[in-house]
Each structure stands twice: as C-alpha cells, then as structure tokens.
Amino acid sequence: MRVPLALASAATLLLLTGCSSSDEKPNTPTREPATAAVAPAPTIAPAGQVVPLGRAISALVAEPGTGQLAALDGATLLLIDPATDAVRTVALPAPGASLAAGKSGEILVAAPQRIVRVDVASAKTSEIPVEGDVRSVHHNPDGNILAGTADGRVRTLAADGALVRTVSGLVSADVLAQTPNRITVLDRRQSSLTEIDPSEDTLGLAQRAGDGATNMITDHFGRVLVIDSADNELLVYSTGPLLLRQRFPVGSSPYALAYDRRSETVWVTCTQSNEVVGFDLSTGIPVEVGRYPAVRQPNSVTVDERTGDLFVGSATGDGLQRIRADQRKRGQ
Numbered sequence: 001m002r003v004p005l006a007l008a009s010a011a012t013l014l015l016l017t018g019c020s021s022s023d024e025k026p027n028t029p030t031r032e033p034a035t036a037a038v039a040p041a042p043t044i045a046p047a048g049q050v051v052p053l054g055r056a057i058s059a060l061v062a063e064p065g066t067g068q069l070a071a072l073d074g075a076t077l078l079l080i081d082p083a084t085d086a087v088r089t090v091a092l093p094a095p096g097a098s099l100a101a102g103k104s105g106e107i108l109v110a111a112p113q114r115i116v117r118v119d120v121a122s123a124k125t126s127e128i129p130v131e132g133d134v135r136s137v138h139h140n141p142d143g144n145i146l147a148g149t150a151d152g153r154v155r156t157l158a159a160d161g162a163l164v165r166t167v168s169g170l171v172s173a174d175v176l177a178q179t180p181n182r183i184t185v186l187d188r189r190q191s192s193l194t195e196i197d198p199s200e201d202t203l204g205l206a207q208r209a210g211d212g213a214t215n216m217i218t219d220h221f222g223r224v225l226v227i228d229s230a231d232n233e234l235l236v237y238s239t240g241p242l243l244l245r246q247r248f249p250v251g252s253s254p255y256a257l258a259y260d261r262r263s264e265t266v267w268v269t270c271t272q273s274n275e276v277v278g279f280d281l282s283t284g285i286p287v288e289v290g291r292y293p294a295v296r297q298p299n300s301v302t303v304d305e306r307t308g309d310l311f312v313g314s315a316t317g318d319g320l321q322r323i324r325a326d327q328r329k330r331g332q
Contacts (some may be wrong), residue, residue, distance in 0.1 A: 030171055033188035034212030034229045036271045037253035039297040039316070044274075046312075047292035048323035051085050053078060057313030057320065060300035061099040063107060067304045068120045070107040071313055071320065072096045077109060079120055080320065082304060082311075088123050092116055098175075102139045110134040115147055115157075128161040138176040138183075140198070146183065148173025154185060154196060167196055169203045175215060179222040179239045186216040186226065193224065195242050205242045209235060217266075219259050219281065225266055227254045234268060234279065234286060248286040250277065258301045262308040262325070265289060269298035269312060276301060276312050276323070290328055295321045 059072040062082075069080040077090040077099075094111040102108040102117060109116040115128040115137050132149030139145055143159040152170030157163060175186035182204075183196040191213045195204035212230025219225060223245070226235040232254060236246035252270035254277075259266050265278045266286075276298060278290035295314035298321075302311050308325030 028171070028190055030189040031191065031212070033172075033174070034191070034214050036214070036229065036255040036297070036299050036315070039271045039274050042274050042293070042296050042318075044293040046274075046295050046321050048310075048321055048327055050295060050319040050321050051080070052319045053080075053087065054317060056315050056317045057300055058315055059096070059099045060302045060311060060313040060320075061101060061107065062302045062304045062311065063101055063105065063120050064305050065104045066120055067306050069302070069304075069311060069320070070099055070118070070120070071300075072099050072109070077107070077118060079107075079118075079123055082309065082322065090118055090123050090125060092125070093127065097133075097135045098137065100137045100139060100176075102145075103143070106139075108137045108139060108145070110137040110147065115145065128157060130155060130157070135172065135174050136176045138178060140178065146176050148176050148185060152187065154183070156198070165201050167201055167203060170194060177216050177218045177224055179218050179224065182239045184216070184218075184224050184237075184239060184242070186213055188213060191228075191230075193226065193237065193242060195239060207237070207242050207244060210247075214255055215257055217257055217259050219264070219266070220261050223281075225257060225259065225281075227257050227268065229253055229255055234266070236281065236286075246281075246285060248279070256299055256301045258303045258310070260303045260308055260310070260325075261305060263289075267301055267303065267310055269294060269301050271297060271299065274298060276310065278328075292323055292328075295319055 055073040057071045071078040074095045075092045079088040096109040098110045100108045107118040112133045136148035145157045147155045154167045170187045171189040174188045177184045194206040210228025214229040215227045224237040234248045252273035256269045264282045276294045279286040296318040297315040299315035300313035310323040312321040
C-alpha cells in the first residue's frame with residue numbers, strides 16, 4: 001500500500017515547543033525504541049565481495065571526499081581504504097553510538113559526553129565535550145556541529161566546540177538530518193519526526209513516523225527518507241512544512257538505509273532476509289530496482305559518492321560487503 005499525499009487521518013501535524021532553559025519532559029506516549037530483527041543464518045552467498053574484519057559493525061559511513069570507510073564497533077573505529085582493503089584501527093575514548101561525515105577528511109563519532117573527531121588521513125582523534133549522552137551528530141555547511149542527546153536535546157556547537165544554542169522538548173534525539181533551511185530530528189522513543197529552524201531555539205512542526213521508526217537520511221531533492229522497522233515500510237517526507245508524501249511496503253524488517261545520488265536510488269537493508277534492496281524514488285512512487293543477498297545481520301549500509309559502490313556491514317562479524325556500481329548495472 002502507498003499513500004502519495006499525507007492525510008490528516010494518517011499523521012497529525014503537531015506544533016511542539018521547547019527552549020534551552022526548560023528541563024521538562026514532553027508528556028507524550030513513548031515506546032521502547034525499535035531495533036533490527038535478528039537475522040537467520042544465510043542460505044545464499046552475499047553478492048559482490050566480502051572483506052573479513054573480525055568486528056561487529058554497528059554503523060558505517062563513507063567520507064565523501066576520500067571514499068575512506070569508517071566502521072564502528074563499540075569503542076573501536078575501523079578506517080578502511082576501499083582501493084586496497086587496508087584497515088587501520090582507531091581506539092575511541094568511549095563506545096560510539098553513531099557516525100557522520102564531518103568537515104572534509106573527517107569522521108564524527110557520537111559518544112557519551114563528547115563528539116570524537118577522527119582525521120581519516122592521520123587516524124588521529126580529538127574531542128568536543130558535550131553535556132549529555134550524545135546519540136547523533138551532524139556537520140552543518142556553515143561549520144557548526146549538531147549533537148542530539150538521549151534526553152531529547154539538540155545542541156548547536158561552533159567549530160571550536162563553543163555552545164551556540166540548545167533546543168529541548170523531545171524524548172530522545174536519535175538521528176539528525178538536514179534539508180534546506182531545516183533540521184529534522186528522529187525521536188525513536190516517540191517514533192516521530194520534528195523540524196527545527198537552525199536560527200531558532202524552539203521545536204517546529206512534528207509528525208508521527210509509523211509505529212517504530214529506526215533510521216533516517218535525506219536525498220538531494222530535500223526529502224527525508226525514514227525506515228519504519230515495526231511496520232516494514234519506507235516513508236518519504238517533504239520538509240518546510242513537514243509532510244508525509246509516500247509510504248511503501250518493504251518487508252523483511254527493513255533497518256538501515258543509504259542514498260546513491262548518482263542513480264537516485266535509496267538502498268535499504270532487510271535483516272530478516274539478509275538482503276539489501278534498492279528503490280528508485282524519481283517517479284513519485286518507490287520502484288524496486290535491485291535486490292541482493294547481503295552479509296548476515298546487515299545493520300549498516302553506505303554509498304561511496306565518488307563511485308556509487310555500495311557497502312554493507314555485518315553486525316555479527318561476517319565482514320564488510322561491497323557491491324560495485326558496475327556489478328549492479330550488470331545485474332550481478
């Protein structure tokens with residue numbers, strides 16, 4: 001089933017407010033955050049090539065400028081050169097919760113009480129102290145850094161780490177995404193999306209995001225793409241204002257997602273079937289364009305923007321999978 005336009009009966013638009021001085025929690029229903037379904041033992045070999053890492057990968061990101069891959073396993077970050085498969089190991093000061101690309105040549109790691117900056121060339125680290133358990137991080141084009149915390153605050157930090165503003169009022173700020181003139185926050189405990197104007201210190205419009213939203217990204221059209229793992233759906237929102245435009249059944253417990261700008265394809269991992277599935281969103285309705293067997297427990301996925309190569313990480317230590325763009329074109 002798909003819904004091309006948001007309907008009031010499907011998702012109610014709410015006006016939420018919060019400010020930096022408020023310590024009050026929103027009086028809203030919450031749920032335990034949805035998680036990836038446990039994957040069965042694979043029955044089909046993964047597509048493409050698999051590099052054994054001996055690590056359980058919980059998050060994966062490709063640094064846009066260099067294509068270097070960063071894979072997170074607790075308090076260890078792996079830096080992987082896709083050209084040679086060489087792996088460097090970086091010890092983190094605390095277990096990481098998520099990864100994001102920072103300024104050119106840099107990876108950001110969200111961790112308790114800090115953001116860890118990792119230089120991909122030297123593998124050296126530095127820290128930005130942050131009050132709270134940081135769950136999400138995002139680098140703004142203006143050089144500022146956003147940090148979302150487990151207690152529902154979104155902090156804006158200057159490039160030197162100085163606190164610019166704090167917006168509160170969510171239950172948890174688990175994933176951050178940016179579209180023109182808007183920051184969107186995914187709150188897994190409310191299964192909701194909320195807009196923030198970067199120049200304001202209050203929350204903006206919010207919408208329910210299914211029954212168990214887990215992950216969120218944006219595409220180059222300024223849309224927000226969300227996985228609802230509880231209802232097995234891909235949700236597509238426009239922003240400014242926030243509106244649900246499409247919902248599409250994926251099945252097999254979708255979890256992680258990544259966007260390939262070159263082919264305008266969103267790639268979604270399905271943990272119950274150990275697959276990665278591609279959807280073309282350019283026609284106004286998701287159209288499946290590829291389905292490949294993946295490594296076991298594919299809880300993370302990323303795309304190298306330079307080549308279009310797709311990488312999938314196994315959370316059970318079964319390696320890093322690479323499906324090259326030309327292999328996908330040949331249907332391999």
